[in-house]
Amino acid sequence: MATAPRPSIVVLISGRGSNLRAIVESAPPCRIAAVISNRPAADGLAFARAHGITTEVVDHTAFAGAADPRTAFDAALMQAIDQHRPGLVVLAGFMRILTAGFVDHYAGRMINIHPSLLPAYPGLHTHRRALDDGVRLHGCTVHFVTSTLDSGPIVVQAAVPVHADDSEDTLSARVLEQEHRLYPQAVRWFAEGRLVIDGTRVRVLPAPDSSAAAAAAANHRVLVAPALDL
DSSP states (O other), rough: OOOOOEEEEEEESSSSOOOHHHHHHOOOEEEEEEESSSSSTTTTHHHHHHTOOEEOOOOOOOOOSSHHHHHHHHHHHHHHHHHHSSSSESSSSOOOOHHHHHHTTTTTTTEEESOOOOOOOOOOOOOHHHHHHTSEEEEEEEOOOOOOOSSSEEEEEEEEEOOOOHHHHHHHHHHHHHHHHHHHHHHHHHTTTOEEETTEEEEEEOTTOOOHHHHHHHHHEEEEOTOOOO
């Protein structure tokens, strides 16, 4: 029996690409067709090239003179992505707010990781806001992307404790460690065809050889950091 071809993904980055690195090093059951950045100097591009992955740059600053720069940039980015025919688009530190038309084009096949336990703290400065509010738990969320910022169906979350002496840097580092665990898992689930969007929720189908307990755990979908004492 012929082996089914691995699905292709395109990863979008703007900076160092630490989540890209985590995904690549996890050896997911998919082919990373390309890494695309809106910033020519993004460090993650060098990492991708070193691993034999095709890279491209669609520089958002090149569209500053357009009548509608955001729409023009998104159209060029969409063209760059679509030539690779990906089954999934992965936003990995891609620091652009995307237009509704772009998001709709990839509906159900674009995911993002956000550094908070959504729906808490959408947008920027999540660690600062969590510290200012004195919350005991913080974390990160993988979600499908919709036209409403940081509000798409949640795939999986990871929680970390917030310590009394935390700074933004220490809390950010603790959350980032969980991002590097969480995002590869979500990509793997998608590549295995195990994610089903059901309205505003996501169901994780059990692996063919998984037990009932494993299936139940997959659908709990909140991963707790080892250091968390509840």
